[in-house]
Amino acid sequence: MALFRNKRDGRSIVLRPVHAFGRRPSACQTVLKAPDVSQVHALVRWNSLAWEIVDQSRNGTTLDGVRLPNGRWTALSVGAEVRMGLGDESAWIVQDLAPPVTCLFPGQGHGLPVALNPRETLLPDAQQPEVNVYFHEGRWMLEHIDGIEHLNDGAMVSTSRGAWEFVLCDDLESTSENAVASSAPKTADVALRFDVSQDEEHTSLSLLADGKSVSLGERIHHYTLVTLARVRQQDAQRGVPPQSQGWIGLDDLSRMLGVEPSYVNIQIFRAKHQILNALPASLGEPPLVERRRGNVRLGDYPFEIRGGAHPM
Numbered sequence: 284m285a286l287f288r289n290k291r292d293g294r295s296i297v298l299r300p301v302h303a304f305g306r307r308p309s310a311c312q313t314v315l316k317a318p319d320v321s322q323v324h325a326l327v328r329w330n331s332l333a334w335e336i337v338d339q340s341r342n343g344t345t346l347d348g349v350r351l352p353n354g355r356w357t358a359l360s361v362g363a364e365v366r367m368g369l370g371d372e373s374a375w376i377v378q379d380l381a382p383p384v385t386c387l388f389p390g391q392g393h394g395l396p397v398a399l400n401p402r403e404t405l406l407p408d409a410q411q412p413e414v415n416v417y418f419h420e421g422r423w424m425l426e427h428i429d430g431i432e433h434l435n436d437g438a439m440v441s442t443s444r445g446a447w448e449f450v451l452c453d454d455l456e457s458t459s460e461n462a463v464a465s466s467a468p469k470t471a472d473v474a475l476r477f478d479v480s481q482d483e484e485h486t487s488l489s490l491l492a493d494g495k496s497v498s499l500g501e502r503i504h505h506y507t508l509v510t511l512a513r514v515r516q517q518d519a520q521r522g523v524p525p526q527s528q529g530w531i532g533l534d535d536l537s538r539m540l541g542v543e544p545s546y547v548n549i550q551i552f553r554a555k556h557q558i559l560n561a562l563p564a565s566l567g568e569p570p571l572v573e574r575r576r577g578n579v580r581l582g583d584y585p586f587e588i589r590g591g592a593h594p595m
Contacts, residue, residue, distance in 0.1 A: 284386060284396060284450075285327075285334050286378040287313075290364070291371035294392030297450045298334070299436070300383045302327045304367055305339075312437075317368040324367045325351075327359070334359045334380050340367070385423065387416065387440060387447035397447060399423070403559055405552055407444040412552035413545075414442055416449075423451065428533065428548040430574045473562065475584050477509040479591035490561055497561050504550035504557070510539060511572065511581040512588060529580035536579065551579070 285298040296313055303311040305323040315324065321340035328335060335358050338344040338351040345366045351357055359365075359377050366374040387397040387404070397404065401418035415426040416434065423434040434440075436451035474491040486505040490497040499505070515529030537544045555571045570582040 284382070284384045285329070285380050287365070287375040288378045289372070289392075290374035290376060295378060295388075296392060297386065297388045297396065297448075298327055298329075298383065299450065300329045300452050315367060315373050317370055317373045319368045320373055325365070328356075329383050330356075336365065342368070383452040385452050386450050388450055390439060390441075390446035390448050396450075403556060405556060406440065406447070407442045409556055412549060412556070414440060415552055415555070416440060423449070425449075426574065428544060429577055473584060475508070475512070475586040477505065477512065477586065477588045479506075479509060479588065481590060481592055483592050490558065492562060499557055499561055502553070502557065504554040507536075507540065507547060507550040508554050508571075508581065509588060509591075510536065511579065512586045515581050516586075516588070530575070530578045531580065532578050534577070 286295050287298065288295045299312055302313065303323055304313045304315055304320075304325045304327070305311040306315060306317075306320050307322040308314050310323050319342050321342065324338075324340040325344045326337050326339060328337075335356040336344070336346065336351065337356045338353045340353075343353075344351045345364075346357060346359075347363050348366075359380060361377050361380055363377045364374060365377065368374075385399055387399065387406075389395070397406070399416060399418075404416040405412035406414050406416070413427070417424055417426070425432050425434050425438070425440060434449045434451070436449065438449045440447045440449055472493060476489045476491060476496075478487040478489075479485070483506075485501055486509050487501045488499045488505040488508065490499060511529065511531070514531050518528040519525075533544050533547060537547050540547060551572050558571055571584070573580050573582050
């Protein structure tokens, strides 16, 4: 991805495939407030081979001190200085000129970008996940404690340990995302088998996929999953329609488990992470846990519960 570093404050920005600099927020990805900067001062673009810049302003844009000809595209090089006004707040050092890529970039402009895995990107890390960014049905999605939403370019992804800006390089998505979609397999035939001890203190989980059994061992988050499975099982026994089975408020689930909602959210992400890594990359998977408006339920997996002290 291409990066510009501001000469005054040292913050960096990620360039979109077509990136505008200027004073007009509605037209520019990077807004400059200096009075000698035009509404749309300069454009930078990726031409499929290299990055180049064009001046669109009245006062001019310089590249390493040389004024650019208005309306003519000029190639950029790493280390070059682009100046769009007299002050250093309008001056940028070309830091990187890699091809554009969809990513997460530190919200304050300091730090390293986060590459996105279409299957799962847990933040702030996989040990204490609070949110997940992933690609689903042609869109990038953000899953958090309150639900799931589409991610638009420039959206902020926040956790207790920091925030990142979502950078969508949409003119390349038709290639990259179609490649993801075309290589994505049909949903695998995956079933869950829970083994619960009589005292409810231990829960093991096995995956049954393509006729093979994969043991995931005993984990705390397996008890969260089996609790969701029991809610869905009880609804089915009551005759609740399948589309309505299994939904439970996250607060209610937290009370059942005797922990805080944020902790339940972490357990859900850990369970999903473990199952994703247990399934071969050649296999697809349905959502393990679905969310809507503060409610959650076990996804559309066949399951079996063996043992345990009670059905709920």
